[in-house]
Amino acid sequence: MIKIVKRDQPSKAIFFFTPVLAIFLTLVAGGIIFYILGFKPFEALKFFFIVPIADRYGFSELLLKATPLCLIAIGLSFCFKSNNWNIGAEGQLTFGAIVSGGIALLFYDQEGFYILPLVILAGAIGGMIYASIPAILKTYFNTNEILVSLMLVYVSKLILDYLVVGPWSNPEGFNFPETRQFSDSARLPLLIEGLRIHAGIFLALAAVVISWFVFYKTYLGFQMKVSGFSLKTAKYAGYKGKKMIILVFLISGACAGLAGVGEITGPIGQLHREVSPDYGFTAIIVAFLGRLHPVGIIFASLVVAITYLGAETAQIFMQIPKYTGQVFQGMILFFLLASDYLLFFKFKFIDTKK
Amino acid sequence: MNTNLKISNVTKIYPGCIANDNVSLEFNSGKIYALLGENGAGKSTLVKILSGVVIADEGKIYLNENILKLNSPSDAKKNDIGMVFQHFNLFETLSVFENLIIDSDEKRESLREKIDTIMKKYNFSIDLDIPVLNLSAGQKQKVEIIRCLIRSPKVLIMDEPTSVLTEQETSELFLSLKKFSEEGILIIYITHKLKEVMQLCDEVAVMRKGKLVSVSQIKNENLESLANKMVGQDLKTIKKKKENNSSEQLINITNLNFTSEDPFETNLVDINFSVNRGECLGIAGISGNGQSELFQVLSGEIISNKNSIEFNKNYIGDLNPQERREYLMAFSPEDRLEQAAIPQMAIFENVALNNFKSSNFFNNGLINESKIKEHSKKIISDFNVNTDNIDLKSQFLSGGNLQKLIIGRELITSPDLLICFNPTWGLDVGAINYIHETLIKINEQNKSIILISTDTDELLKLSDKISVIHKGKLSKIMNAEEVTSEKLGILMGGGN
Secondary structure (H helix, E strand, O other), X not given: OEEEEEOOOOOHHHXXXXXXXHHHHHHHHHHHHHHHOOOOHHHHHHHHHXXXXXXXXXHHHHHHHHHHHXXXXXXXXXXXXXXXXXXXXXXXXXXXXXXXXXXXXXXXOOOOOOHHHHHHHHHHHHHHHHHHHHHHHHHHHOOOXXXXXXXXXXXXXXXXXXXXXXXXXOOOOOOOOEOOOOOHHHOOOEOOOOOXXXXXXXXXXXXXXXXXXXXXXXXXXXXXXXXXXXHHHHXXXXXXXXXXXXXXXXXXXXXXXXXXXXXXXXXXXXOEOOOOOOHHHHHHHXXXXXXXXXXXXXXXXXXXXXXXXXXXXXXXXXXXXXXXXHHHHHHHHHHHXXXXXXXXXXXXXXXXXX | OOOEEEEEEEEEEEOOEEEEEEEEEEEEOOOEEEEEOOOOOOHHHHHHHHOOOOOOOEEEEEXXXXXXXXXXXXXXHHOOEEEEOOOOOOOOOOEHHHHHHOOOOOOHHHHHHHHHHHHHHOOOOOOOOOEHHHOOHHHHHHHHXXXXXXXXXXXXXXXXXXXXXXXXXXXXXXXXXXXXXXXXXXXEEEEOOHHHHHHHOOEEEEEEOOEEEEEEEHHHOOHHHHHHHHHOOOOOOOOOOOOOOOOOEXXXXXXXXXXXXXXXXXXXXXXXXXXXXXXXEEEEOOOOOOHHHHHHHHHOOOOOOHHHEEXXXXXXXXXXXXXXXXXXXXXXXXXXXXXXXXXXXXXXXXXXXXXOHXXXXXXXXXXXXXXXXXXXXXXXXXXXXXOOOOOOEHHHOOHHHHHHHHHHHHHOOOOOEEEEEOOOOOOOHHXXXXXXXXXXXXXXXXXXXXXXXXXXXXXXXXXXXXXXXXXXXXXXXXXXXXXXXXXHHHHHOOOO
């Protein structure tokens, strides 16, 4: 007989094992789904997970998609580790893109080394401003940050829609919903000729290193950690708990805003309606799959980025709708949450003869 | 019809403490029974057993000679036992009516009629169609009571019902309870408030440390006798030696007030006291009378008026705990696992929570791990914490070892004043002795202590002066030599 018993203490090995288990289960379930749809499971999975990254171009695309996911997830990890449920990174990304795009448009006919730093800074500030709304409402008016941050996503998308159709639309653009092209000085440089991978990846890597350093090595990080575990203890130690909450939202907003900068100043070079294919939401999955640890998040962002590419390849070669990608993302989160059960419980085999 | 409820040899053991030790009691309808005892005396566990929330390890419960199987709250409801808890179980955003019908399968219309009849009968006036969040605490309690009455219970248990009520609401409640009793409902009233027992009840059962101490008629008792039974007379006469004549004032509290927005918290009213160097001021009281609020105001978790706290000739009422530590104050809160320490963090990280400037735990914003670890090792050896692994998560320390770590962490700065709140709560005898010896040592070094405690024995053993807190007010400060347990008991119950 098998009995489920509570663990005395969460197991460290299991802590890192469950994300791997979740990915494995996702592949199995994905294979079954493909089989039901009438495809050969292994072949379909190959199209989904291996073909897209088999060449140089595919690998560059993988990094291109992983960059915003990693950046946003790093920011979110600050929030989630301190029990602040910011799920509006998509909105912070969009607003960051709007603000940095606005600055880039101011200089559309100018060149200069100072333009790109300004544009990047504007994106971070835009994201911070947008993240500060749920943070301030939460700390001073007791609102629920989940609802506020989520609803603001749609507000930001509508603002963007209005701008690209209305006042910011390209006067020479035949009424397409997009702005002028930014000048070259306002764009993140491409790294390799012919590939779309751009300098935004360095922003993501810098975020990884800085966040690791801040969280594990500084007093500020220590205060955030304590505040996350227990606000009561934070108060007793004399930390400013409310400021800590606002701070983690600002960090998270800045990261999402930077991801937005990467999206518009990289390969595209203008603002248009769809700045992000829901990176802000998918990054939530990345953050948890990476166990909220900077290094874990790097790996998780690569894994989840494949689902974006795989969905496109599968659509082209197998005529499967590209929304399959979201199905896979959903399954990863589902199996991760389910296998986290093993963190706190274990199966015990009991001799029934007794 | 008469109702007879019998509790026979009930025992309930939690890890490390016996909540109910072979308790037997008998109740008959037509009377109001008081179950009296301090916090932790076991009365809540007993009524939780009666209401099916907790299952007894041993013992039986009979209702009218029939054995009851109480494995869940719904078993209690089926057997006509109704319970009104101290904290309300209502859905704030639903209407009163929706809250009342939520666990019933009768038809809405017939229930509405039934509720209207009940309200008319007992003179309750509550609008059934407004959301519960718009009700006062007293009205919410009435909703809870109506919820029990719908099921026409034979037994009604009230757990500390007056803690959130105004005096007006309390007397209304008492009238209703007397009416229920006249109608044949057996009422069990749980409280630690002596006056209410004298005012309302016919018979009183006193519990102490899990045991039933006495059952008696109210007419044979008075405030003093009940206080004695509740607090216990097994007082130790051992006191620490006192030859300290220092009259240098260390801390002086003047006109300190605190008004809370939370109805479950106690307001502090006009607190005044001072403590001299080398002195221990004990603050007694039954828990829930403002001790937690007083601790927070003294530690700086709740900021007060700058001039209300004078420490070492500085006005510090508006400083936070960390800033107060720089003036050499130290704090040991009541809740070890949720406040004083973070169980999920390592021992050395918990040591870093007391971050005073000269510690150099954090330099230029960076964590100085070697410094913290060095300090942690010193605390572990100086204060006999039974481990040598400072990377261990503190949840694996026993309560006693964790408390030693916390006290050690607070004392490593050699503070002038240590404020501690129930420092030995839930500890075993060995750890209690160690903590007590440590506290006595502090006084011998001419440092001061404010000891807020619900343990009278501890207070009489350690304090030089004692005051009692009741409903957020402090009694006058007495010399510990003149204080007897009777006197404390009366003051704790609100007498003079």
